[in-house]
Amino acid sequence: MNKRGRPSLMRLRVLTETARAVATGVTNLALGRGGHSLLTLRVGDPAPDFTLAASDGREYRLSEFLGRKNVVIAWFPKAFTGGCTVECRSLGAQRSLRDRSSVQFFAASVDSVETNAEFAGALDLGYPILSDVSRRVARAYGVLGASGFASRWTFYIGLDGRILDIDKHVRAASHGHDVAVRLAALGIS
Numbered sequence: 001m002n003k004r005g006r007p008s009l010m011r012l013r014v015l016t017e018t019a020r021a022v023a024t025g026v027t028n029l030a031l032g033r034g035g036h037s038l039l040t041l042r043v044g045d046p047a048p049d050f051t052l053a054a055s056d057g058r059e060y061r062l063s064e065f066l067g068r069k070n071v072v073i074a075w076f077p078k079a080f081t082g083g084c085t086v087e088c089r090s091l092g093a094q095r096s097l098r099d100r101s102s103v104q105f106f107a108a109s110v111d112s113v114e115t116n117a118e119f120a121g122a123l124d125l126g127y128p129i130l131s132d133v134s135r136r137v138a139r140a141y142g143v144l145g146a147s148g149f150a151s152r153w154t155f156y157i158g159l160d161g162r163i164l165d166i167d168k169h170v171r172a173a174s175h176g177h178d179v180a181v182r183l184a185a186l187g188i189s
Contacts, residue, residue: 110150
């Protein structure tokens with residue numbers, strides 16, 4: 001709310017996008033258009049390689065980090081929606097995620113690069129958001145839901161390109177802290 005008791009523009013955008021995402025997801029479910037992924041990755045499996053454009057204007061390839069950095073990919077359903085805004089803020093507030101030289105951190109969604117760039121800018125995030133508009137990478141990671149949006153899952157990928165852990169029970173409000181705790185438990189400084 002602003003000083004006059006009116007909702008802020010960001011709050012209105014979040015409410016509008018949340019309603020739009022719910023309507024789109026329900027429609028996709030009803031019509032079977034979501035493109036649901038049947039693949040199930042497990043700890044120890046090789047992480048599917050990808051090349052995706054990001055909110056910071058760069059293109060990232062998973063294989064470029066092999067042997068150099070561990071990678072964390074936090075998938076979220078839709079930019080500018082309630083839970084995703086809370087989650088990305090939580091991740092952005094966890095400064096230790098950005099300060100780790102041994103980890104490359106990404107958020108990822110099926111939104112366009114332009115939408116993710118606007119979202120990252122609105123939240124002043126210190127990390128890139130990958131855009132998978134084709135949904136091929138989301139399918140490869142098994143996160144694409146019947147709604148057509150990515151599930152809120154986080155993948156931890158080791159230096160060897162294998163999956164170290166998958167968090168399928170993400171708590172949006174504390175996700176930044178939870179990721180930092182999980183990295184420490186995995187022995188990643």
